[in-house]
Amino acid sequence: MLEGGPLDYLTLDYLAEITMSILQKQRARDPRAGFAHDFAGLVKRSARHIAERGVKIVANAGGINPEGCAQAVAAALQAAGHGGRVKIGVVSGDDILPRLDEFIERGIELKNLDTGAPLTTIRQRVQSANVYFGAFPIAEALCQGAAVVITGRCNDAALALGPMVREFGWKRDDWDRLSAGTIAGHTIECGAQTTGGNCQADWETIPDYAGIGYPIIEAEADGTFVITKHPGTGGRVSVAGVTEQLLYEIGDPASYITPDCIADFTTIQLQQQATDRVRFSGIKGRPATEFYKVSISYGAGYKAVGTLVYSWPDAYKKAKAADRILRERWDRLGLKFDAVHSDFVGANACHGVMAGEPSPDIAEIGLRLAVRSADKAAVERFTRELVPIALNGPPSVTGLGSGRPKAEEIVAYWPALIPKEVVKPQVAIVS
């Protein structure tokens, strides 16, 4: 992205929904940890572009320790010979883990958005809690001269909207333009998924997946923009591919709610302006809500997954028999789980009954067994009870080369809302 053509801002999204709980555990072991470690290395490699070309970098690499991340970045810039000359902006205040009990006492229940259950039902198992902030704290850090902006949890699209707010001076009630910038950010937030990756439309004709280009927003002050990619890179920017990405992981398309606005996808006009250039116009939006979204993670028991591969002849029959035998053995052992799930990979693991019956002549079937339990010992027993079926069950089975599967802790996700007035983003500059 830095070397393939002109660029003013590079944005990077590091935080999947469960990443925060992993980072909380890292910081519990080492108070200096808790952020995306590879980001400092990236800044070091990019130092020349930042210092000489004026490219700015915006990333949510701060995780639950944005200040620690900023220290690591400062050290990386120092090592690259640019120490003290590049301002680093830090957006924090999103980590509300220490304040959860205070909120609950004040009557802020942090109800699960999907189930309606109050947070008190899982309070003791909470591992992380972060507010999704919007674009304005990022814009403020940029206004204060930051060339690298590090945030904790923030709305994915805000990473792109922040620079637009900074460059174009968009106001907090400029709903149409904020919505346009939000939709631009949403379009690029999954990287190459908008430049031909994971694209169903004409996937076989998409050129050079191995050298696929990442998306670039060419933004205008009026809220129109073009999605493109650097010349000479692989992939494709088409109306079909961009439309697939627009619809990715959305709910009501007329109400795409972010901290900054409510964007209306039913107003988007797309036009293939030239090869690998799709122009967006006409976007409308509505005022933001009074709430921030909160992402809470909590321990939800244990699970393990194991796979056995059965070959022709009668692969599907053998896999189904093995599944029955294993379950019968667990019954006889009195082994109980909260959930057991069997998938027959090659037959119907993805599409269930929609896939129909596999050919009786099918070459092989993967039997994928998964269990879940609040009791770690039960899940560990499953991992020991799986492998012997290779010797004690139906024939022509393989795929156990890596041995027993591992029991892993499940960190589940609890989405909630919090009134904006009780949490405030903080912006700081370090040199």
Add this chain to the structure above:
Amino acid sequence: MKTQLREIAHARSGDKGDNANIGLIALKPEHYPVLVREVTAERVKQHFAGVCMGNVERYEIPNLRALNFVLHQALDGGGTLSLRTDSQGKTYGAALLRMEIEI
């Protein structure tokens, strides 16, 4: 005449908690009214019997020649809790393209 949805549409799917969403897009403008007429929320619910345990909502996005479906309780608990191979509904878009429709 009957045809499979994949002949006139493409799709992308993903997850939000225990809900999956499927964006269904007409390959040509003249196919969009066919999608609106044929691919109702009820038919999608039937199509995903045994996969989607909750209700199905449909949203129309005519400017993109697209429909968006939200399938509730469709991911065995969703995300990290789900024991399914496709715990995030990534292949549900392709599954929808199996549907037989009248054109």
